[in-house]
Structure formats: structure tokens, C-alpha cells
Amino acid sequence: MDTKHYVVDRDKPDSKILSEAAANLRSGKLVAFPTETVYGLGANGFDEQAVKSIYQAKGRPSDNPLILHIAAVHEVEKLTQNISANARALMAAYWPGPLTIILERSKIIPNAVTGGLDTVAIRMPSSIVARELIRLAGIPVAAPSANVSGRPSPTNADDVLVDLSGKIAVVLDAGPCDIGVESTIVDCTTPVPTILRPGGITLEMLVETLGDVEVDPGLVSNNMVARAPGMKYRHYAPIAPMTLVESPYPENQSILLREILQALGDRKKVGAAVSRETAALLPADVQIAVLGSRLNPAEYAGNLYTMLRAFDDTDVETIFAEGISEEGLGLAVMNRLRKASGYRIIKK
Ligand code: AMP
Numbered sequence: 575m576d577t578k579h580y581v582v583d584r585d586k587p588d589s590k591i592l593s594e595a596a597a598n599l600r601s602g603k604l605v606a607f608p609t610e611t612v613y614g615l616g617a618n619g620f621d622e623q624a625v626k627s628i629y630q631a632k633g634r635p636s637d638n639p640l641i642l643h644i645a646a647v648h649e650v651e652k653l654t655q656n657i658s659a660n661a662r663a664l665m666a667a668y669w670p671g672p673l674t675i676i677l678e679r680s681k682i683i684p685n686a687v688t689g690g691l692d693t694v695a696i697r698m699p700s701s702i703v704a705r706e707l708i709r710l711a712g713i714p715v716a717a718p719s720a721n722v723s724g725r726p727s728p729t730n731a732d733d734v735l736v737d738l739s740g741k742i743a744v745v746l747d748a749g750p751c752d753i754g755v756e757s758t759i760v761d762c763t764t765p766v767p768t769i770l771r772p773g774g775i776t777l778e779m780l781v782e783t784l785g786d787v788e789v790d791p792g793l794v795s796n797n798m799v800a801r802a803p804g805m806k807y808r809h810y811a812p813i814a815p816m817t818l819v820e821s822p823y824p825e826n827q828s829i830l831l832r833e834i835l836q837a838l839g840d841r842k843k844v845g846a847a848v849s850r851e852t853a854a855l856l857p858a859d860v861q862i863a864v865l866g867s868r869l870n871p872a873e874y875a876g877n878l879y880t881m882l883r884a885f886d887d888t889d890v891e892t893i894f895a896e897g898i899s900e901e902g903l904g905l906a907v908m909n910r911l912r913k914a915s916g917y918r919i920i921k922k
């Protein structure tokens with residue numbers, strides 16, 4: 575298959591191009607599109623066969639359900655039932671935006687979307703290109719991230735093409751994504767809403783809106799089973815093994831330096847995904863990826879996946895990553911770094 579690559583304006587996308595992409599979706603084809611979080615790989619959420627082809631293109635395990643993307647809040651009504659007051663408060667506060675809400679599913683949703691669960695994940699993205707595409711398609715769009723399973727998610731169209739060129743009909747290219755990590759997933763089928771995956775909407779924001787929020791214990795400990803099926807897989811990972819160093823600052827910096835010097839002493843080719851502050855202290859023979867200021871988690875999030883992917887084009891044999899504070903977007907950044915490291919973590 576020849577994948578069509580269409581560049582569109584992020585604020586005023588060409589409606590002819592979006593209509594063509596929407597027609598592809600309606601007819602069961604796969605279309606990759608930008609959102610404010612990462613690029614998504616979309617299929618018609620009502621078409622079981624189309625949804626199955628997402629799993630095939632990504633090499634995704636079939637027990638890992640997909641998020642249904644909608645273009646207007648009212649569309650949630652026919653896809654779900656028993657929407658709680660908490661869920662409604664979240665929709666009012668954060669839709670459109672980087673928040674996915676888990677609700678009881680209605681019967682019209684094919685099993686391939688939910689992996690056979692009684693619940694479904696729904697999100698209304700704020701990206702204009704994404705929303706316009708979904709609106710023109712006139713169907714909910716099932717979309718995971720547009721990467722091969724296990725690799726870091728794509729935050730630009732070139733990264734989508736590296737993974738999926740020839741396997742999908744269209745990629746819409748609106749440049750880099752604003753946020754750079756996936757949406758926050760909140761389960762609203764439990765009495766107290768529970769964060770299953772940290773993301774663009776922070777824990778602090780959710781507490782502000784709801785008062786009471788739980789964090790899935792599966793996120794905190796590697797020994798617990800995570801409730802979002804996807805969170806149990808090694809994920810977001812570069813090819814070379816990566817070690818995450820996550821002590822409080824400033825010990826963190828000295829541990830990182832110690833580990834890097836030791837690896838260089840062992841004649842390893844070393845990569846470092848670190849803050850700008852730490853990058854300035856590293857020897858010249860280290861392959862450095864600057865993620866951002868250690869005090870700016872949004873900058874870290876924005877660069878994270880491109881930088882992790884870039885290591886795959888180098889000859890580094892081992893990578894060290896610098897952790898940051900878990901405040902705000904830092905919680906999502908640290909969750910992704912822990913998973914990308916396969917929980918190879920040094921704390922002191
Ligand atoms: P991705 O689209 O690649 O960001 O992956 C979607 C994430 O949503 C995965 O971690 C899934 O396990 C999670 N997810 C989707 N549907 C549900 C659901 N009904 N209950 C819990 N988690 C879900």
C-alpha cells in the first residue's frame with residue numbers, strides 16, 4: 575500500500591484533504607492523524623474489521639483496548655451508559671483536551687474496541703485537525719498511538735512513517751504535537767474516580783475538579799497488576815537498554831555522573847537523556863539528548879519520545895535517563911521513563 579502523506583495547517587486544515595481522509599476512515603482504512611498529545615492511528619470505531627486492522631498494523635496485543643475519539647461531547651451518550659456526576663464534571667472541565675474517561679459501554683460498540691471489557695475509553699481531543707477529521711467522518715474513531723507496539727509514541731508525522739509507512743492509507747501531518755505524552759486516563763466507573771494512566775491533565779487538576787481522586791496502585795508499584803490493560807506492557811522503549819536515575823536533586827545529578835563515568839570506563843558507548851542543567855556537566859564522548867530544564871516538565875514531555883527514538887539511529891549501547899520531580903506533568907513523564915527503562919531504576 576502506498577501511504578499518502580498530506581501536510582495540513584494545524585489551525586485551518588484544508589477541508590478537501592480532511593474529507594478524503596474521513597472517507598478513507600468510513601470505508602474501513604487506517605488514517606494516522608495529529609492530536610495535542612501524540613499522533614493517533616485511526617479506524618472506524620463501528621467497523622470491527624477496520625479496528626482489527628489497527629492491531630495488525632501495530633503488532634498490538636488484542637487484549638489491549640483502544641480509545642474512541644469523538645468530535646462533540648453529546649456523542650458520548652450513545653456510546654456509554656450510567657454516566658456519573660464525576661464523569662460529567664470532568665467532561666465539562668477538560669473536554670476537548672488530553673483526558674480519556676472510562677465509562678460503561680453501550681452495546682453498539684464492537685468487542686474489538688474494548689477487548690471484550692464492559693467499559694470503554696472515550697476522549698474528545700482539542701486538536702482542530704483531529705476533531706475536524708472525526709466530525710467529517712461522522713463516526714467515533716478508534717485510535718491508539720500511531721507507532722509499532724512497544725516503541726515510543728510518535729509526536730510528528732515522520733516518526734509515524736518510520737513505523738507504519740506502507741501499512742496505512744493516509745498520514746495527516748500538522749507538525750509536532752503540543753504535549754508530547756499520551757492523555758490522562760481516568761476510570762469513572764468506580765465510586766472514587768481512579769487515574770489509570772497519568773498524562774496531559776495532571777493529578778493536581780483532577781483533585782481541583784473532583785476533590786477525591788485515586789491513583790491506580792499498578793502505576794506506583796511494578797509488582798501490582800495495572801488496571802489499564804496497556805500499562806502492563808514494556809513500552810515507549812528505545813532499542814538500547816535504558817537505566818533511569820531518580821533520586822531527589824542534587825544527589826540525582828551526582829549518581830547519574832557516577833554511573834555514566836563508570837560505563838565510559840567500561841568502554842561502553844553511552845547515551846544520556848538528561849536535563850539541560852546536567853547536560854552541561856557531561857563529558858564530550860557521551861551522546862546527549864537534552865529533554866529540557868529539570869524544572870520544566872512540559873518541556874521534558876514535549877521532547878521525550880523524539881529523543882528516545884533518536885537513540886535508535888545512534889550506536890549507543892547503554893542509555894541513562896535523568897528523572898525529575900513528579901509534580902504536575904512530571905508524574906506522566908516519570909511514568910513513561912520508568913516504563914521505557916523496563917523498571918531498570920537506580921535510586922541511590
Ligand atoms: P493508547 O491508545 O496506545 O494510548 O492506549 C490506550 C490505553 O487505554 C491503553 O493503556 C489501554 O489499556 C487503555 N484502555 C482502553 N480502554 C480501556 C478500558 N475500557 N479500561 C481500562 N483501560 C483502557
Ligand code: MG
Pocket residue numbers: 718719727
Ligand atoms: Mg500507545
